[in-house]
Amino acid sequence: MPVQYGPILEEVKCVRERAGIFDLGHMGRVRLFGPDRVRFLDAVTTNYVARIPDGAIRYSLFCAPDGYPIDDLLVYVDPDYLRLVINASNIEADLAFLREHSDGYDVTIEDRTDRTTMIAIQGPEAVAILQGACGSDLSEIGYYRFGRSTVCSIPDTLLSRTGYTGEDGFEIYLRTEDAEDVWNALLELGGPCGLQPIGLGARDTLRLEAGMALYGHEISPEHHALEAGLQFAVSFAEEKGDWVGRDALMALGEAGTRTLVGVTAEGKRPPRMGYPVLADGIPVGEVRSGSVSPTLETNIGTAYVETTHADPGTELTMDIRGKTAPLLVHPLPFYSRKRKPKKS
């Protein structure tokens, strides 16, 4: 996936106003088979896998024994297996982690990254464009659900109503050899609606506007799920049983003195990863992500700050290599799409 196909800010607008298509071949794709797969995944991940219905998808994390994340992922519950979508940069670490903890479970871990690929189509026009290439009614696949349809005459293609942009749309799972034809067919079909290919640069801005965490930024070996505001993906339910990092993460959550916040910067310069954040000249945190936001028409970012400085509207500053610029704490997410009313 290239950083950009055209101007990054135009690509962001294209997805917010029309639709964009993303080449996500780099993402890791793993399947878990075997009778113990659910019990196994519940023992190595934060979300409560046994409670996910067939056909549904949940966000979850792998944690190290110290409670800090190794990666974040999506879990798809298929009747016959579990599908995991993991970050490209963590594929090896994730597979090693899964294998290390698989002793005693009747489970098979299959890395399918190389023989499959993934295309996302996102934006207000995305579903209508994709519907034109599909044999079945996409409105039957709800948000964070998946289904199968003929796509561009490829039968039984997996489609999930997920994405990393804050817009409606789908992620399409394909055999590597089919990807180029589907990519080209969708671009042709979506051309009249303004569909364009979107790069990694715009993808980062889109996910930041939508308040979605990125591994290495909002979560990392030094930034855990609870201070990142990801409680929704962490289950301490007793019935789930113990899982790697559970007690450590619970203790981290109880001892926490900092939290992730959104920030806006009205000056010319966007926040950038690593800039110190100060309150009245005293360090209180650090910027973790930043971008020019064409949707909000200002510069935005995320930062970890002491909880005493985390209320929306709090005035802070950032130190840009020796120069001070103002920051304002802003609620996350920065952007939520207006959802269409559900069809009755």
Place this chain on the structure above:
Amino acid sequence: MRPDDRNYLPSHEWVKIEEQTATIGITDFAVDELCSGNEGDLVYCDLPELGRVVDAGETFGEIESVKAVSDLNSPVSGEVVEVNSEIEDHLEILSDDPWDRGWLIRVKLSQEKMSELLDVLAYEALIAEKE
């Protein structure tokens, strides 16, 4: 072929020395790396105050695009005697004309040594390796 009336740094600054004054800018390659040909992606350029003394190899400013921040490195030592203040509000000049209108600062040379400079052929060879 890039202009042969000046010298270059591997970090993509150019310097044109006329008598005791050095004019410094950045190359088309640097601009393209920052904004991939989309001039709207440049967001900020920070240039020094007049009178600031810079050493060869020292950072005299920063340029920032939607994607990243880059240091501006001085190829020479001396005092900043002129700053192209038009650039700070019109970053598109750097895309349109990095060689002439897009100059950044002028430095009155001191007797201090300069960075090791590349001539245009050496710089072209360096770029050819990257492309």
